[in-house]
Amino acid sequence: MNGRFMLDGQPVMFEEGQTILQAAKAAGHYIPSLCWHPDFPPHGSCKLCIVKVGGRHVSSCALQAKDGMEIESNTPEINGERRALLQMLFVEGNHFCPSCEKSGNCELQAQAYELEMTSARFNYFFPVRPVDASHPDILLDFNRCIFCELCVRASRDIDGKSIFALTNRGIHKHLVVNAESGRLGDTDFSALDRAASICPVGVILPKRVGFAVPIGERIYDEKPISLVSMEKER
Amino acid sequence: MNTSSLETAENRESLRKVVIDPVSRVEGHGKVTLLLDEEGEVREARLHIVEFRGFEVFIQGRPYWEVPVMVQRLCGICPVSHHLAACKALDHVVGAQSLTPTAEKMRRLMHYGQILQSHALHFFHLSSPDLLFGFESEVGKRNIVGVAAAHPEVARQGVLLRKFGQEVIRATAGKRIHGTGAVPGGMNRHLAPDDQRMLKADVAKMIEWSRAAVELVKRLHRADPVLYDAFGTFSSGIMSLVRADGAMDLYHGQLRFRDANGAITLDAVPDQDYHSVIGEQVKPWSYMKFPYLRDLGPDQGWYKVGPLARVQNCDFIPSPFAEAERREFIAHGQGGLIHATLAYHWARMIEMLHAAEVIRDLLDDPDLMDGPLLSTGTHAREGVGIIEAPRGTLIHHYQVGEDDLVSMCNLIVSTTHNNQAMNTAIRAVAQRYLSGHELTEGLLNHIEVAIRAYDPCLSCATHALGQMPLVMELVGPGGETLSRVTRG
Ligand code: SF4
Numbered sequence: 001m002n003g004r005f006m007l008d009g010q011p012v013m014f015e016e017g018q019t020i021l022q023a024a025k026a027a028g029h030y031i032p033s034l035c036w037h038p039d040f041p042p043h044g045s046c047k048l049c050i051v052k053v054g055g056r057h058v059s060s061c062a063l064q065a066k067d068g069m070e071i072e073s074n075t076p077e078i079n080g081e082r083r084a085l086l087q088m089l090f091v092e093g094n095h096f097c098p099s100c101e102k103s104g105n106c107e108l109q110a111q112a113y114e115l116e117m118t119s120a121r122f123n124y125f126f127p128v129r130p131v132d133a134s135h136p137d138i139l140l141d142f143n144r145c146i147f148c149e150l151c152v153r154a155s156r157d158i159d160g161k162s163i164f165a166l167t168n169r170g171i172h173k174h175l176v177v178n179a180e181s182g183r184l185g186d187t188d189f190s191a192l193d194r195a196a197s198i199c200p201v202g203v204i205l206p207k208r209v210g211f212a213v214p215i216g217e218r219i220y221d222e223k224p225i226s227l228v229s230m231e232k233e234r
Numbered sequence: 235m236n237t238s239s240l241e242t243a244e245n246r247e248s249l250r251k252v253v254i255d256p257v258s259r260v261e262g263h264g265k266v267t268l269l270l271d272e273e274g275e276v277r278e279a280r281l282h283i284v285e286f287r288g289f290e291v292f293i294q295g296r297p298y299w300e301v302p303v304m305v306q307r308l309c310g311i312c313p314v315s316h317h318l319a320a321c322k323a324l325d326h327v328v329g330a331q332s333l334t335p336t337a338e339k340m341r342r343l344m345h346y347g348q349i350l351q352s353h354a355l356h357f358f359h360l361s362s363p364d365l366l367f368g369f370e371s372e373v374g375k376r377n378i379v380g381v382a383a384a385h386p387e388v389a390r391q392g393v394l395l396r397k398f399g400q401e402v403i404r405a406t407a408g409k410r411i412h413g414t415g416a417v418p419g420g421m422n423r424h425l426a427p428d429d430q431r432m433l434k435a436d437v438a439k440m441i442e443w444s445r446a447a448v449e450l451v452k453r454l455h456r457a458d459p460v461l462y463d464a465f466g467t468f469s470s471g472i473m474s475l476v477r478a479d480g481a482m483d484l485y486h487g488q489l490r491f492r493d494a495n496g497a498i499t500l501d502a503v504p505d506q507d508y509h510s511v512i513g514e515q516v517k518p519w520s521y522m523k524f525p526y527l528r529d530l531g532p533d534q535g536w537y538k539v540g541p542l543a544r545v546q547n548c549d550f551i552p553s554p555f556a557e558a559e560r561r562e563f564i565a566h567g568q569g570g571l572i573h574a575t576l577a578y579h580w581a582r583m584i585e586m587l588h589a590a591e592v593i594r595d596l597l598d599d600p601d602l603m604d605g606p607l608l609s610t611g612t613h614a615r616e617g618v619g620i621i622e623a624p625r626g627t628l629i630h631h632y633q634v635g636e637d638d639l640v641s642m643c644n645l646i647v648s649t650t651h652n653n654q655a656m657n658t659a660i661r662a663v664a665q666r667y668l669s670g671h672e673l674t675e676g677l678l679n680h681i682e683v684a685i686r687a688y689d690p691c692l693s694c695a696t697h698a699l700g701q702m703p704l705v706m707e708l709v710g711p712g713g714e715t716l717s718r719v720t721r722g
Contacts, residue, residue, distance in 0.1 A: 098412055099304040131295065133637035139297055207638055208328075210299030211414040212608075214422045 003067030008074050012065075020060035020071060021049050030226040031073055032082055032111055034200060035148035036061040040157070046089075046148055048082050048111065079115055086112050087121045092171070094126065094143035101210050102202030104218025108146055109201075110225035125171065132177065134185030137207055144202045145175045151204055155195035163189050175203070240661040243269050243278035266681055268664060274671065276664040281657050281685065282520045293643040298324055298634045299418060305630070305645075306412050313412055314348035314403055315623035319630040322486070322619025324418035326506070327634050329611025336605035337420035343596045344406035344415060345485045345621065346589040350440070351399025352624035353541075353586040357447065358392025361579055364683050365454050370676030388450065391443040395586070398433075398440050402593060405429035420608040430597060437594045441555065444587035448559050451580045455566075464666075466575030466659040466684040469494035470536060471527065472543035473651070475622050478502070480549030482560075482588065484622035490547055491527055491537065496571040500527070505620040508629055514646070524653050525646055536654035538573075539626030540688060541581035546571055553595070556588035575659050578687040623648050625688070652688050659684040 002015050007029055014023035019042065021031050035046040042062040049060045052072040060073070072078060089108060097103045111117075129142040147166055152175075155163040163184070167176045179186040190196065196204060215221065219228055243249060249269035269278035293301055302320040306313035318341055325333065333341070363376045366385060374380075382389035400410045405425055407413025415423055455462040471494055475487035489503035489511065503511050514523040515532040527535035537543070546564065551557040563580060566572060596602065619630045626648030633642035649656075663684045668677050 099300055099307065101300060101303075131297070131639070133297065133635075133639045139638070207297070208299060210297070211303060211417050212422055214408050215414045216408050217423075 003065065005065055005067065005069035005071055007071045014065040018065050020051060020053075020058075020063050020065050020069070023065045024060070024073070025230065028230065029073075030230055031060050032114060032226070033061055034107055034111060034146060035150065037150055037198070040150070040153050043149060043153070046146065047085055050078060050081060052078060082111075083115045083117050084121070086115060086117050087119075089146050090117075090120055091122045091124045092127070093145060094124075094129065100144065100202045101205060102144070104213075104215050104221045106202055106220070107200035107225060108144075110220035110228075113220070114225050127171075127174075129174065132182075132184050133207075134183040135187075135189060135207075136185070137191040138184060138189065138196055139205045139207050140177070140184055141203055141205065142175055146201055147173060147175070148200060150198045150200065151175075151195045154198045155189075155193065158194040161188065161193065161195075163187050163193075163195065240276065240279050240665065241657070246278065249277050266660060266685075268668070274669065276661075276669045279657075279661045279664040280519060281653075281660055282522075290643045290645060293632075294640050296640055297638050298327055298632065298640055299638075301632065301640060301643075302416060302418065303412075303414050312348060312352055312623050312625070314344060314407060315621055315628050316630070317407070317413070318345055318416055318485075319619045319621045319623070319628045320632075321416040321418055322621060323617040323630045323632050324619070324634075325420075325609075326614055326617030326619075327632065328419040329613050330419040330609040331611055332609065333420050334606045334609055335601045336424065337416075337607050337609070339596055339599055339601050340406050340421045340423070340425065340607075341416055342485045343425070343593065343602065344403060346592045346596070347399045347402025347406065349399075349484060349589040349624050350444075350586055350593065351396045351403065353582050353589070354392055354395035354399060356624070357451075357579060357582060357586070358389065358396070361683075361686055362388065362392070364679070364686070365451075365576075365579065369679050369683050370674075373675060376679075391446065395440060395443055395447075398436055399589075401429075402433060405433065417608070419610055420606075422607065424604065424607070425602040427603060430603060433593070434597050437590065437597060440590045441587065441594060444583070444590045445555060448580070448583045448587055451583050452562075455576075455580060462576045463574050465680075466663045466687070467573050468655075468658045468662050469571070469573045470538050470655055470658070471499070471530075472547055472571065473527075473537045473539055474544040474547045474627055475505070475620060476548045477552075481552045482544060482548035482550070482556075482585075483552075484544070484585070484589075486621070489620070489627075492547055492571065494571060494573070496546070496567075500529070506618045508618060508620060509631070512629075512646070514650075520653070522650055522653050523646075525651050526654075537651070538655040539648055539651040540578065541585050542572065542578045543626065544622060545581040545584055551584070551588050553588050553591035556584055556591055559584045559587060575662075575684055575687045625649060626651050649688070656685055656688050659688070 002013065004011050004013050006012070007024055010029070012023055012027045012029065018026070021033065021036065024031050031049050031051065033046065033049040035043045036049060042059070044059045044062045047059060050057050051060045053063070053069055086108070090112070097109055100106070103109060131142065132140040149166060152164045152166065155161050163178050165176055165178055166173055168174060176182060177184050177187060191206060246269060249271055265282045267280050267282070268276055271277050293304060296304065301324065302317050305316040305320045358381070359378045362381050363378065366381060367376050378389060403413065404410045407415035408423065415421055471491055473489060473491050475483060476490045477483035477487045488505065489500070489508060490498060491500040493499050500511060511528055512525050513528045513532070514525050516523055524532060524536065526532045527537065529535065545560055551560045563572070563584060615635070616633045621628050628648055629646040631644040632640055635641045660681050663680050667680045671677060
């Protein structure tokens with residue numbers, strides 16, 4: 001059944017089966033997200049896409065749109081909560097954007113700009129996460145992982161290899177490589193795998209590229225993520 | 235004057251201690267301690283610097299292509315020098331035997347922009363207040379604001395020279411600070427036509443003002459030759475890069491050493507072989523190592539680097555105005571090397587003039603705006619990059635493993651090369667001006683003036699814009715504070 005809901009006071013039409021996030025984006029309304037990807041089922045882990053429906057918080061990437069819903073998204077309150085989620089992601093890993101080669105192409109950083117995050121606010125965890133450079137073509141820098149599991153999903157569902165997995169819980173959660181040695185070089189991972197190019201942050205990187213594209217000329221240097229993501233999915 | 239005896243005093247325990255302690259900042263922290271005997275005679279003088287400790291370790295285990303961006307964080311003052319030195323070292327790792335003309339010229343432009351802005355900052359903001367008003371002048375006026383009030387045109391030109399240098403950096407590196415323009419094997423950008431036009435419109439004025447700055451320093455020397463020739467003067471060898479034909483080249487060259495009399499003792503040492511000629515000594519009282527020429531050993535083999543060394547080490551400067559100034563400078567030495575600490579400023583302004591001339595010539599080159607940017611070749615596991623940074627020779631040395639991660643990193647920064655020289659300078663000043671006197675802020679400032687002539691990479695020395703915040707304490711033999719002077 002098709003229908004209509006109200007998003008921040010504006011009517012949005014949707015088709016049967018669409019989530020709030022899909023319908024909103026299709027109608028030209030941006031809702032921030034990190035772990036959501038159009039090629040995969042909703043994951044609901046980053047919580048950046050939270051909205052309020054009838055006063056309750058829900059993940060808009062996962063909840064089916066229903067006729068007559070009253071939804072709040074782009075409000076100071078919800079954007080403040082999104083900002084706090086980003087701040088937690090930043091302190092949980094080791095993000096040193098100025099020397100990170102993903103800078104300017106990074107969705108986490110772009111969201112931080114989008115949502116006007118100006119400080120880290122919380123204490124840094126400084127987790128110890130060594131890099132894995134064992135693969136000839138790909139570098140893994142676990143310091144920047146945000147646990148969106150896009151690589152896990154892409155490797156399992158598209159590449160059919162299941163090379164990545166998350167292990168442990170809470171603050172001990174981390175990304176691991178499915179090999180006895182734990183090293184990417186000991187798997188059949190290839191730079192052509194879908195999982196090799198899906199990381200929204202600077203964890204899975206092609207080697208020896210670095211700063212070949214100047215900072216200042218990168219995806220989100222030119223346009224904010226709200227515009228880029230709407231154009232991409234149109 | 236024998237100053238070496240002031241490195242370590244006998245019966246240190248019975249002496250009064252003076253600590254000159256600029257407030258600690260992130261990038262570096264310097265401290266001077268003086269030990270005085272009952273008569274107030276200086277018995278020991280040391281400059282300790284807590285330098286970039288741990289940075290080498292930080293770099294190890296990182297992918298090599300990240301390093302040129304990462305090392306800019308070593309230093310808030312000359313990030314471009316570290317950026318370029320790292321790239322020069324890593325050019326060897328990516329097998330770039332030679333750079334494309336575009337990449338080489340863009341890097342040179344960036345580097346000379348850095349020289350210009352750094353020399354302007356140093357001279358106008360940090361040193362001109364001491365030089366124009368006197369070392370013991372009123373503290374409240376001895377700063378750039380004071381200069382702006384008394385000599386508005388000098389201050390204005392200083393600010394604009396620096397700004398021009400920063401614009402050159404922005405146009406080549408992408409940003410005024412912490413750009414990413416250079417990459418191992420070349421560059422990632424051309425010069426934009428708008429930037430070329432904008433820089434070309436101003437460069438003639440920069441040359442004119444740089445010439446005026448050299449004149450200003452010469453005037454100061456002429457006005458008080460005794461002070462300028464004697465203050466903190468001590469003889470030592472010198473070292474810098476020079477081009478294969480003997481020309482001054484601040485971006486690339488071979489190492490040349492001269493002894494204190496000016497005779498060339500080692501020449502045409504390829505940058506990749508620095509380690510075979512330079513050793514580094516560790517002393518228990520300083521975190522900073524003491525480099526020396528291996529042939530001569532640590533006691534005889536230390537040397538000065540920086541403008542004073544470079545202007546006297548080259549055979550000529552390949553730009554007309556600066557070359558004329560170099561000749562006049564050399565003539566001032568009457569056949570010998572000039573060792574006066576304050577002559578650093580004179581040499582520095584000659585280099586600033588040269589940088590402005592180089593920038594003018596480069597800006598006419600069409601290669602900057604067009605042409606391939608990157609070279610590659612067979613990858614290697616090791617590389618050394620040496621550049622003449624504003625403060626002196628800067629060495630970056632890396633080894634890279636099979637997995638592309640840095641496995642070894644050794645950096646020798648200009649302040650480290652000058653470690654022994656700065657220590658010797660403050661000993662000379664302490665002996666000549668402080669010994670036997672009641673210590674005042676003005677006398678204390680003599681020590682700073684000597685240190686500042688070397689423009690050491692203490693962030694405190696620059697962020698504080700001419701006023702290193704200072705604490706001086708006289709501590710008696712029993713540890714009691716006898717007197718305390720603070721400033722800043
Ligand atoms: S991954 Fe993104 S947020 Fe993290 S350091 Fe790199 S650019 Fe910054």
